[in-house]
Amino acid sequence: MTTDIDALRDELLAEVAGAADIAGLEAIRIATLGKKGRITAQMKGLGQRPPEERREAGASLNQVKDLLAEAIEARRLSLHEAELAARLASEGIDVTLPIRQQPQGRIHPVSQVLDEIAAIFADMGFTIAEGPDIEDDFHNFTALNIPPEHPARQMQDTFYLPPRDDGMPMVLRTHTSPVQIRTMRNSPPPHRIVIPGRTYRSDSDQTHTPMFHQVEGLVIGRDIHMGHLKGTLEAFCQAFFEVDNVRMRFRPSYFPFTEPSAEVDIGCSYQDGALRIGEGDGWLEILGCGMVNPRVLEACGVDPGEWQGFAWGMGIDRIAMLKYGIPDLRAFFDCDLRWLHHYGFVPLDVPTLSGGLSR
Ligand code: DAH
Numbered sequence: 444m445t446t447d448i449d450a451l452r453d454e455l456l457a458e459v460a461g462a463a464d465i466a467g468l469e470a471i472r473i474a475t476l477g478k479k480g481r482i483t484a485q486m487k488g489l490g491q492r493p494p495e496e497r498r499e500a501g502a503s504l505n506q507v508k509d510l511l512a513e514a515i516e517a518r519r520l521s522l523h524e525a526e527l528a529a530r531l532a533s534e535g536i537d538v539t540l541p542i543r544q545q546p547q548g549r550i551h552p553v554s555q556v557l558d559e560i561a562a563i564f565a566d567m568g569f570t571i572a573e574g575p576d577i578e579d580d581f582h583n584f585t586a587l588n589i590p591p592e593h594p595a596r597q598m599q600d601t602f603y604l605p606p607r608d609d610g611m612p613m614v615l616r617t618h619t620s621p622v623q624i625r626t627m628r629n630s631p632p633p634h635r636i637v638i639p640g641r642t643y644r645s646d647s648d649q650t651h652t653p654m655f656h657q658v659e660g661l662v663i664g665r666d667i668h669m670g671h672l673k674g675t676l677e678a679f680c681q682a683f684f685e686v687d688n689v690r691m692r693f694r695p696s697y698f699p700f701t702e703p704s705a706e707v708d709i710g711c712s713y714q715d716g717a718l719r720i721g722e723g724d725g726w727l728e729i730l731g732c733g734m735v736n737p738r739v740l741e742a743c744g745v746d747p748g749e750w751q752g753f754a755w756g757m758g759i760d761r762i763a764m765l766k767y768g769i770p771d772l773r774a775f776f777d778c779d780l781r782w783l784h785h786y787g788f789v790p791l792d793v794p795t796l797s798g799g800l801s802r
Contacts, residue, residue: 448500451481452507455488459514465522472515482508536723549787553775556763557639559794559801560658563682564637566796567675569660572636574622576643577604580612582621586742588701595699600645602653615643618756619659620700626661627743632750634663639759650772656759663735663745663752669703672732672753680709680729684766685800687719701733701754720765727765730757766801 462468463736475482489497539660549785550558561571574582580591589595604613622638638659647653662671673693680689690710707730712723720727732755737747760772767786769775774782794800 444454448485448503448507451485452510455481455507455511456514459511459518461516465519468515468522470519475511475775478506481513493650497536512775520646530765546790548790549774550785550790551783552763552769552786554686555788555794555801556759556766557656557658559683559766560637560639560679560759562794562796562800563679564660566682567634567678569637572622572626572638574616574619574625574638575638576616576641578614578616578621579607580614582624583614583616583618584755586624586739588697588742593699597729602643602645617644618641618642619657619756620756622659623661623700623739624743624746625755627663627740627745632663632745632752633665634661634752636661647773650761650764652760652772652776654776655772658759659754661735661752661754663740663750664749667752669753671733672734672755675753676707676730676732676755682796682800683762684709684720689721690723692726695730696733698731698733700736700739701731702736704731704733706731707755718765718768729765730755732756 455471458471458475459468462471473479474480477483482504486501486508489504490500492500498518546686565571583601584593584596585591592610599617601617604615612787619638619640622640626634626636626638638657638661640657641654642657643654644651645653645767659676673691677689677691680691681687692708692710693705694707694708696704706728708726708728710721711725712719712724713725732753735752735754737751740750742746760775763769763775764772769786788801
């Protein structure tokens with residue numbers, strides 16, 4: 444009899460010792476000490492034994508029961524410790540590992556240049572204004588002193604859209620200048636804004652795409668003059684091209700919405716096949732500008748006797764090509780990942796004036 448119990452004890456102790464995890468151990472506990480467990484069954488069976496065996500068997504069974512309960516508790520502790528140690532090991536961080544590789548994605552040069560422009564003008568106290576790509580004839584032309592039949596309308600290779608319900612002709616905006624009108628009609632002067640955005644003209648070759656980007660600027664105040672215009676654009680060019688001195692030339696020109704008007708060239712030279720911005724005897728045209736035509740102010744309900752100011756407009760894609768030495772504009776919009784990887788910028792290097800624009 445005792446040998447039966449001894450055998451059962453050894454078998455159960457071996458099972459406890461072999462339990463692989465806490466859940467397995469719990470299953471063993473239920474199968475031995477639980478209500479329908481093997482030890483419990485033996486206890487219940489004591490009554491059927493002859494009286495002379497009962498005492499001894501009862502005592503042995505109680506011993507085995509205590510022994511098992513102890514063994515299970517000891518095993519539970521050691522399994523718990525092992526599980527904790529394994530978790531600590533797997534969740535440990537090795538701070539001596541090399542840092543993660545640079546992210547694969549790249550910022551498109553146009554987005555980069557937009558961010559650079561925003562950083563430079565924000566520093567000069569400008570805010571950013573935006574307007575719709577689908578524009579009406581009034582904002583894109585008429586209010587900018589380009590009346591119907593004006594030859595300047597032909598200069599711009601406009602994409603026309605079906606007219607609005609009220610008969611107003613609609614276009615894809617040919618420049619960002621209509622946002623000057625929207626800004627001045629929406630809020631009273633003074634104004635100091637830059638207007639980045641997409642623009643559209645029916646034109647396509649190595650330096651023209653049907654969709655391109657411009658940034659417009661507008662400053663309106665009581666005593667704003669052309670000196671402010673020059674100073675602003677000079678400060679911009681120095682910051683943008685990241686050179687101490689940029690030679691600039693203001694050439695008389697004509698735009699219906701400015702009077703007087705100028706086109707701005709910056710000095711450049713070619714050295715060993717590479718374009719250098721700032722110095723040299725070559726010139727590159729980068730933008731159009733001028734003093735806002737009083738007729739434009741009038742179209743916006745601004746009194747030209749009291750307010751005046753300057754404006755400029757510049758092609759973003761073009762200055763991106765110049766600054767980053769990108770030869771073909773069409774590749775900007777090809778979505779070729781190899782091109783983007785070559786000319787693009789690392790996402791976490793956000794351009795700031797203090798940290799450096801393009802690094
Ligand atoms: N809107 C003109 C263009 O697309 C550029 C321009 C020239 C804008 C002179 C201006 C300006 O604000 O004053 O060619």
